[in-house]
Amino acid sequence: EVQLLESGGDLVQPGGSLSLSCAASGFTFTIYAMSWVRQAPGKGLEWLSVVSNSNGSTYYADSVKGRFTISRDNSKNTLYLQMNSLRAEDTAIYYCARGSSAIPQGVFDIWGQGTMVTVSS
Amino acid sequence: SFELTQPPSVSVSPGQTASITCSGNKLGDKYVSWYQQKPGQSPVLVMYQDNKRPSGIPGRFAGSNFGNTAALTITGTQTMDEAQYYCQAWDSNTAVFGGGTKLTVL
Numbered sequence: 001e002v003q004l005l006e007s008g009g010d011l012v013q014p015g016g017s018l019s020l021s022c023a024a025s026g027f028t029f030t031i032y033a034m035s036w037v038r039q040a041p042g043k044g045l046e047w048l049s050v051v052s053n054s055n056g057s058t059y060y061a062d063s064v065k066g067r068f069t070i071s072r073d074n075s076k077n078t079l080y081l082q083m084n085s086l087r088a089e090d091t092a093i094y095y096c097a098r099g100s101s102a103i104p105q106g107v108f109d110i111w112g113q114g115t116m117v118t119v120s121s
Numbered sequence: 122s123f124e125l126t127q128p129p130s131v132s133v134s135p136g137q138t139a140s141i142t143c144s145g146n147k148l149g150d151k152y153v154s155w156y157q158q159k160p161g162q163s164p165v166l167v168m169y170q171d172n173k174r175p176s177g178i179p180g181r182f183a184g185s186n187f188g189n190t191a192a193l194t195i196t197g198t199q200t201m202d203e204a205q206y207y208c209q210a211w212d213s214n215t216a217v218f219g220g221g222t223k224l225t226v227l
Contacts, residue, residue, distance in 0.1 A: 044218060047209075047218060050214075057214075097164075105216075107154050107166060107169040111165070
């Protein structure tokens with residue numbers, strides 16, 4: 001079964017850091033670009049970042065550029081999101097999503113169940 | 122920056138046709154995808170490359186994209202189609218989502 005499983009969500013203080021993971025299974029992870037998308041409580045979807053299949057290309061939304069870093073370990077079939085300088089407005093469910101191809105600009109055809117990040121003092 | 126605009130809500134009676142629009146500058150020059158999200162669940166891809174249905178998506182779902190407007194049309198809408206729908210396109214290396222449309226079937 002094709003599956004993405006996020007972990008690492010937690011309650012963190014403003015200014016703090018957090019690292020999210022997304023474990024992939026059921027497909028050849030190395031073929032696909034991967035993205036992070038978040039959803040604040042009661043709000044819509046916001047794309048955050050994408051990494052190409054080989055870690056060669058990464059792109060970020062302006063809202064997280066310079067604070068968040070996307071990476072992947074193809075030997076572990078795992079996607080990561082390092083989040084620094086967290087703000088209250090970063091509070092959201094964070095989803096990882098598989099792109100439909102190796103290049104970043106693919107379709108999000110598989111989504112994880114999400115992990116909740118709460119930024120609050 | 123590139124933006125996608127959707128109506129906040131659309132209502133339809135069961136068995137009727139629902140149309141959800143998504144507007145953006147020269148959107149017809151880009152590929153549009155659509156995602157369905159039901160309460161408490163993760164989004165699900167229901168349309169890609171404007172008018173292609175992923176495996177498992179019923180034939181009552183159809184898509185179009187021309188000019189500045191894309192549309193997701195559901196023919197013979199069922200109560201199970203009640204959900205939030207998001208359009209999405211890529212602007213260079215940035216993925217952009219529309220604000221979402223709540224489809225109510227009543």
